Amino acid sequence: MKKPLPVGVDDFGKLIQNGYYYVDKTLFIKELLDKKGDVTLFTRPRRFGKTLNMSMLKYFFEDSGSPEQKEKNKRLFDGLAITNSGESYLKKMGKYPVISLSLKSAKQKTYQSAYHKLRRELAGEFDRHRQITESLHPEKAVRYRRILNETASEDEFSGALKFLSEVLRESTGEKAIILIDEYDVPLENAHFNGFYEEMAGFIRSLFEAALKTNPFLEFGVITGCLRITRESIFIGLNNLKINSILCGQYDEYFGFTPEETQQLLTDYGRLDKFHTVKEWYDGYRFGETEVYNPWNVINFLDASSENAGVIPSPYWANTSSNDIVKSLVERADISVKGELEILIEGGTIEKPVHENITYDNIYDSEDNLWNFLFFTGYLRMVSRKLEAETEYITMALPNAEVKYIYKNTIRNWFVKKIEKKDLNKLISALEQGDVQTMAEEISSCLQESISFYDYAENYYHGFLTGLLKVQQKYRVISNPETGFGRPDIILKTASIRGAAIILELKVVNEYGKMENGCRKALEQIETQYYTMEPEKEGYQTILKYGICFYRKECMVIKG
Template sequence: MELMKPIPIGVENFKEIITSEYYYTDKTLLIRDLLDSGAKVSLFTRPRRFGKTLNMSMLRYFFEKTDEDNSHLFNGLKIADAGEKYMAHMGQYPVISISLKSMAKETFQKNMELFKTLIADEFERHRDVLESDKVTARRKRHFENICNEEASDTICESSLKILTDCLYAVHQKKVILLIDEYDVPLQNAWMNGFYDKMVKFIRSLFDVALKTNDSLEFGVLTGCLRISKESIFTGMNNLKVYSISDVAFSEYFGFTDEEVQQMMRTYHLEQHHATAKQWYDGYHFGKTEMYCPWDVTNFCNDLLYNSDAQAKAYWLNTSGNDIIRQFISSATATMKDDIEQLMEGKAVKKVINQELTYRDLKNSSENLWSMLYMTGYLTHSAVLKDDELELIIPNLEIRKIFRTQIYAWFSAYVSQNKVNLTDFCMTFRNGDAENAQELFNQYLNGVISIRDTNVEIDKKENFYHGILLGLFSHMDDWIVKSNVESGDGYSDILIRIPADEIGIVIEVKYGENEKMEQGCKEALKQIENKNYVQYLLDKGMTTILKYGVACYKKKSRIRKA
């Protein structure tokens, strides 16, 4: 039996991937292009789960001068064949590597305490500095205070500069500074109400470490968003930003189609390529179409253990999807209409602002669209003029995340008016189809519709099915079941009201081309032919009410047998 390399799920340490012989998609030519760029400070902005942290780890192991020879890690990789011009840089520099990913605490002070721990860990990694007579006593004192987590906030602001100076003094070689997920503290601070304090700290930290720092060879930062220069990167004229709109470096974060096909060939999963493409492809970085690597690796790994595994939204199990719900909950009528266009598989034209300040995020709908674009929930299908893009939902996974968050928003939306909600539910209990239809139409007019023109009729019915379930679930003394086996099939919705011994059967149809009356008749006929009432009778319900519900866009028709 052929022995295949394990697939790395959540492994972000380059050395571990190579030495443990995990499958690795070679992105080492990032090193070549980074050296060729000559940029003093490079910022790469990409959505989460696109391999930023692994690439930063790879840069560290390539450039860092250590007692251990790490050259074997790059044997057989593309950078090893790129030429001596590039390989001459291997293992030649002191490297500072820090991630701000975990700075997501609920208060500024807790985040500062966490930063002191993070920076202390990195200082400890370079503790041999204290043994050198090339470092001044004052710098050593600061070094010890930082290692012991006793430094003031002011010293913390200078901590990266202090460490670059110490390393340069000891090694007589300028320092490479790697900062991963630089914008996580800012997004978290914005959400928790201490944005101004965090901006001041991060600005000061970067200002002394990255601007006019004579000890710096070059710096590399990663994040999801490009925060405006006025906010963080004030006066930093040496900063080069590579965003998802730029052609340069576009192939190094995420998987290309060729890389996905190669991975699937390796594991004999070629027959699943079309599914992976539908679910996880569609991101446009510059002119390159990319897959989300987190999804592809998880999907392939699931298939290795279960050949019948279905594609799913792996992003749903990661943090950060609150941005969709916040966007939907604050959407104007125009924005809701745009979301409906997107859910239909259509494009919307928007001006994208690639330099954001979180402070202004909710003051401008363009900023909200820009946030969705840069965090990977939307991608561009065409570049127009004057920063205007045609935006689309990239793939089935993101469409599912939108759908899930729309349902969550709708649940909160209807919960705000319990009186109307109870009135609606009671129309079904009382056999009042006319008022049930009127109230349901009111709800449909308020909700964001999911009318994906690219899916089958039953998938369209599922949206309205889900809305009805959400409405009925608020009746505490009703027992609401979905897709229950009853009679000769599975009914859409079965409701038991034990106190009144009333049972309700609801079958939902999609009224294509507004043929809703016909849809209601078909639904009622299906209830009768398949004997859906049997389950309710078996549970002791003595009165049975049967409803056919047909929907099209924001209209419904409800008929009672």
Template structure:
């Protein structure tokens, strides 16, 4: 049996296994003193940490293969887990070309000109690309997530998940595990994310009522999703709406991208979201007048969907907060009771947002969603305003109370949600009536504010209606 050299690390940290895993070579009676010194030369300590110089790093895997072969009398197997982690970190931090050069030299010696190698196995999120670090290595057998070979080895099958939960006496939590961690399609197999399943099962051992969470996502970071959201145009935002709503989109993907190609077009980013597990396929569609096929893509499960929603919300907040024109026009229109201008600016904002973030919520919760959205906009529109939410006033709790700088002025806003756009006018009238009947302006009048504006603002998907009245 061949001996193994493993090197790899966390996609989050990028740490790798080091030669001290084979420390027995330093005392091997089958190595010459020169060879032992070569091995020790790989391990240079600085401040208690192992470091490499570039020349020694390039030849390290080939040298280890040679020494292990001489020690055991067998050729080595090299296992490189997440080979693209260093490339990802380098791409994100501006030294991609240097890292490509280093890894190309390292792999060239270890995998191409290594007579002590039996075979090697590499894993990574991006498919092996001959144009990047594997120039000259032409004897790869590539298995990607769309291939049938080894498709069940990428994660847990449904039967395996059921057995795991049954063995831990937590089978009643199967619906949660399926909703949060199932949904991936590898070749012809339906697969659960193994990292998430294992971590949630471990959590359930100490707390049978534990809530699911996105373990894999939280450990890996979401730079790629953030990059994708930052580059999204209106067409892409419409497609994101469909994905977040649970629908499929059709995309022609490339599975052989290099990192320096990723952000050249938004189409490339779709490909990366697929290969890194943020999207999965549910089918294929043959393109007209072509031999090519597009993939039907969906968000695989609830854990990943939460990441998209979070990143979309953060992106939306950043876009709106940086648009000073909208913020200024909105605050001025509110003070001047310009219903049409308020409505116009809000509808511009609504047109930029992803309208289905609240799709899964019941109707009464959708009103809360738009309440929160409007509250955030108002707080950003004029930092000198004192804004209260759900504050007791009169005979109930007003949605939003605003105390402008003018000590005589006050603003009351009641938010409504309507299933139908054609019902927005009626919802606004009901909101203004509620303000008057419940005397929501009482708290403002108690402070001597006598110039009170009441606004009923109703929302439906990406549209809103505003009706204002001076009390």
């Protein structure tokens, strides 16, 4: 019998106890201990296993204070790789008090609401360790209860982690391990809601007290999607080690390797789907390791267990609003539009690396925006080089799912854009036979658009149909049956006293062939009798246009 798949399960204890399938990442513990970092920040895109790994660390290291619970936690690791790594590692199991926080709840509209959520998270951790209050000095016990009851001042809350590590050391005799998951969620949220400086100030104070020269700290681990500059959040933390997707350490512990993905597919009898999974969910590169998106792989497998013919879906895309891609598209100038088209066509772009960005300066430059997209999983590294003391990365889209995100975002953006466009000039030109103005108006819209169809005829057909549907005067009919074929587009007024306008489209691969393309389009209208249906309906005015496209240029000839 196959094990259930852990869709959305990020608690290590629950995952193991309930018999879910687990891709063994426990050697992450060994490498963490071998590296002996005081404080390590891991930045990876969302849904790549950060929270599950943090939960694993908590279950491995924590001294719960109960022999029964310690034994229960120990059994979670039976048969996993860490248990074969040597006695020196197993001695660390169940040894330390652990302070574990997730900051993801601080995604709120105002600073006060966000701070309230952070305060509650801190109080919850104090509640989890409340058994130690009996052994505390009365003065410290009073302070402890103020934080526990959420009546402490903001200054006291900013020092809460250090204080908790201090009293845990006094109570247990061991220094504390501090685990902080999704540290940058409050910062990203604060940026988009206009209170970044306030939130950055609180997080900075919280981290500085807990992680900078804290004598009660064994070590700390922080996770997030983006590295925030030392000057912004990690001020003075000289003991901080940063492990980003560019580093060559810990690469295989976030996401699934190709071997792990193949084994997973094999175990569920879906190895025949490997190439589909690779096309849609592979493509990431952390350090020198190829990585699959684990959220997608597990969700796809879960869906295919119910339906062998299931098609891939954008599972990762659907867990976010993908606002950063929207921002890039909406702010794109002609240069960025060109780069987006290159990426969507499967090409690459080269950008300088800026790891030291903050949420507050994402939009200060195009390079910052591209870097944000890279570090958060919307682009992948193809290669890197050092030139004149600046590191450059050649970037591409990781896979079909991320391409879907860009294309869908661009499509929605363009629909909204043309909905606001005044088409009176174009419609007037159509009615009056002003082919020069028609060509200029259509070309202008093309210049503003972002293409993702390799300039094939169906791209122009969809583009022009969408553009013309914005106006209200004519009904736009795409590929209607008339005569001996189907013209590309016919516009008809509601009354036959108005006009029917037939548009036949052609695409050429050289600018100089555009006139010939228009002539061929007009010839097709005549030889295929495309006017037959409008004539039968009684339209007295029937206009015919041959329209030819070359990339983002348009030519129109009237028949």
